[in-house]
Amino acid sequence: MRFKKTPLKTVDDALHNFMDDMVNTNRKILAGMDHMLAMEDIDVDTAPKTLVFQEDKMRVFHYEPMVEKPSSMPILICYALVNRQYMMDLQSDRSLVRNLLKMGLDLYIIDWGYPSKMDKFITMDDYINVYLDDAVDAVRKRTGLDKITLLGVCQGGTFSVCYTALHPEKIQNLICMVTPVDFHTEDGLLNIWAQYLDVDNMVDTFGVVPGDFMNIGFLMLKPFQLLLDKYVGMMENLDNKDVVENFMRMEKWIFDSPAQSGEAFRQFIKDLYQENRLAKGTFEVGGKRVDLKKITCPVLNIFGEKDHLVPPSSSRPLTEWVGSKDTTVFSFPIGHIGIYVSSRSQREIAPNLVKWVKERSGEAPIPKKPAKKATTARKKSRAASKPAG
């Protein structure tokens, strides 16, 4: 192995280097302590918004437009039940939400809240056919439109896919970000581990599955990076106030983990992770089969090629399984979190997403050929598709 940094030729060099490192590290620690002591609060989720609908613990917010004449096509963001929706607006200078607003979109977002013990019995049927449906209706009513655009993120993407298949008459466009649809992939550790979980025992014991319990599982995916190196890296940047603040925002988000309603969690793990029913076309919500072929609206599928939580092989098949003739795939060489906060996300994902929506809202012409970008592809290959029902 050859190290890229300047190799040390002698033991004397090594000692000097060690002393320098030690002194610098101590300086950084003290500077970092100074920053932390001066830090009043960790500001996240700062884009201005108004509560427009509430049902039990679910709340729907409308973001204040940031352009004079926003798009006439409202977008409802459906985030995952795991972790909080403010990942989309974690940091004001790296906020996907702010970028989309600045580019003229009209955004709504669902905040699922924090389930408590009394929410143990909430099922996927409740989440999809009651809460999500009522949120969609609230936006439709508010905008006076029959159909809106649904943007599902991660697990929220899977919910959105199911919802669109069950209620196609209410959805104009479906956008999925890092959304798992094929759960029987061996690329993701979660997919492998979930196969052996006794989810009945888990739900019967916990009632609602604690967020911290879930977090232990997520940390185990990359234990050295997430439990050690992340903090070592932070130490090296302790003297940089901005880096410290950004780190603390991310830290807050990572461990701000709502519990999971037991019955919904049971079905999600059993039917999807263990039996892969969505892919097989046998998944049922509220007694109705989720037939992906019933999704005929335009579909945009965005995922990260380095995503370790929802591997590309889990997201990619979506556009091939739906019944739509207008499908687009954007993939980027970034990870699960990078989709929201990376500079690449701000530079490429937001503009492409806005363009895609506007083209399908009659606010910009739909190009005959897909926009040519190294990281962008548009395809519709039914030949290679897996049967979805």
Added chain:
Amino acid sequence: MAEHERKSADSPTDLLWSWFDMWRQSGEALQKMMTSRMGQPGAGSPGGPADLWQHWYNTFAEQVSSGMHKAAAGAKGLGADVFERGLPGAEMFMEMGRVWLDAVQAAAAGGPQAWNERLGAQGLARLQNAWRERLTEWADAVAGMPLGHGTMPALLKGLMGVADMAQLVGHRLTVPWATAHQELVTAWGSAVKGNPEAFQSFVHRWRQAYEESHGRILRSPAMGMTREYIERVLRSFDAYVAYLVALQEFVGILDKVGADAGRRWVAHITALKTEDGLPSARDLYRVWLDIFEATYNEVFRTPEYAKMQARVVDAGLRFKNRMDRALEDIFQFLPIPTDTEIMELYKAFYELRREVRRQGAEIRELKGKLEGPTEKR
């Protein structure tokens, strides 16, 4: 000695003092032997703990015999003759303990095979028979006639049958451990020297022995008015042991992977070329991190690991579940609702809410039909 004999003949108090003297001298003998043998070799070897025990037992037996003689010298009146006849019996009674002592000592000195032969199922049965032989000899001595092989077995036939059954039940608890003992000792000895596979073997073998012995007690049905509660508590404890064992097995896997990763890291470092110069501590850390993350990731992807991880989670949850139920039993006498009762209430709330929603939708639909087309379902 004469003073003691005279005193012991005087009063029951003196006899009691004589008895205490016997125990004191026995304790002193033990203390003397221990201090003189500190730093001597280990179990099974001459001068080791088993040998020490042998010496102490001899001293103790001598003291018992001496004490009994003193007591007998002062015995008068009805039953004195029986008491006198019992004196040699007392010595024999002490001798009965030697059956076990000799067996353990020989097993400890003889290695794994001797251990299994002497303290395995058949070995224990042989010991029990030898001990019973001595018991009958003792009975003969006490009775002053050959009771042990004639009248005694007839009188104690039922009792002996019970003893046999007790022996069988006892075997359920002792045999699995006696059989596993040497493997456990060997595996543990290797594990503490840093062999992670040996640690896994140790935990695995321990679990087997537990499942076959004490685990059976904890899983056996209880009786009586508090049957359900006792069963719940025992099951909780069994689940706790199962969880601890699963956790140790899981840690064993992680430990083994860590050892593999460590070896890879060392191999990587030693393969560095001299002309590349000395790596900095940061470089070494980076290589360490990458190798460890990658090595663990390889194992994390295997079904064996996934199964083991699921087993730990499952065992932990099962323990929590059983403990929760047992705690509910404890608190049911307090004027507070239990978790189960609250969950029933939550379920009723949930079902009520669904019903209200369903009826609301129906009302809206009917209203819509009456008023014409509606914008909402």
